[in-house]
Amino acid sequence: MIKKKHLIDTLFKALEFEEEASVHFHGYTINSLKYYKWLSDEKREKIKDIITKLGDDSQRHKVIVEKLIERVQESKKNVF
Secondary structure (H helix, E strand, O other): OOEHHHHHHHHHHHHHHHHHHHHHHHHHHHHHHHHOOOOOHHHHHHHHHHHHHHHHHHHHHHHHHHHHHHHHHHOOOOEO
């Protein structure tokens, strides 16, 4: 069992990680690909597609965590 406040704090940390991954990692990696001249265009495009999918997944996770936070905050229960 976990107390409501601790669960909310944990969910906010998860939300922070998703935002950081989305903004920093995915954006940085995609922007950096143009400097990797040793990669063929085909491999560069494949990596870009994979990173884009990871970014999209991260955005979906972010929405899920936001909904969980909202649901826990609105709940009358104090232990989950």
